[in-house]
Amino acid sequence: MKTTRTFPGIILLGLGLYFMLQRAQIELFPGFFDWPTILCLIGIAFLVPAYAGGDTQSILPGVLLLGIGLHFHFVNVLDIWPNNIGIFILFVSLGLILKARKTNAGLLPGILLFIISLITIYYDHIMSWLQITNTGIADPGKYWPFVLLAIGIYFLISKKD
Template identity: 45%
Template structure:
């Protein structure tokens, strides 16, 4: 039996509501009529398809698109929100972990992305903390890209069991 896809219907319905609100000049919040809102709409369509339509592979793109849209809305309105590349890795980690809950696969990748996101988001605090204990970790800033490249190459060429 073929699974029903809710993605196209949800996106058309949401875009229709968005355009209707725009036509009647109804703004739900400042900056509503911007591209991050469109990313949220598309991401929510993927999430509905993932959870309601039981197409669990839609969870990852749904979390990423919705998260990026929310991130850019919050960045413009909340000065304390981190405007950092680690946020994107955190969204990938969240999507992988939520997909793992439904499918049982992707836990290692989710934890790896979560670790990388935490490392990037709190790198300055980790270096400061280490300096307080007499350790100089500032060299990690220079080799971190090489570490990421090495992990990527290893994961691409390692044999799966």
């Protein structure tokens, strides 16, 4: 019963603190009073009952919302922060991996998405390291969606052991 009150309690506590700081004009860092901070607060509100109360279903949305909020804070501040779809796949994979650690099940999809996210984030570096140019039929990026479709179909039609 306690976990059902934890989420709204943290949301209200976080928003109250956020609006109190806004009213007092205390900005903890540049861009603090933008919408990504609200996403971070909601993500934290999902994660606290997930780890304090054992609500494992809240881990994935918590990591995803916290990650997206952090991404939009960092993308304009840190030059090394990646700004492509791979970073969002990374947050989903981290959420799945953290959930699998808590439930001892479902680690493989998290690891696969983690690998896909790293390939997506560092695609240009990988291609230059392999000395592959993106010209004509030799472009491996053309076949990437088909590989993902095939893996997805395999997971949907394969039976559990």
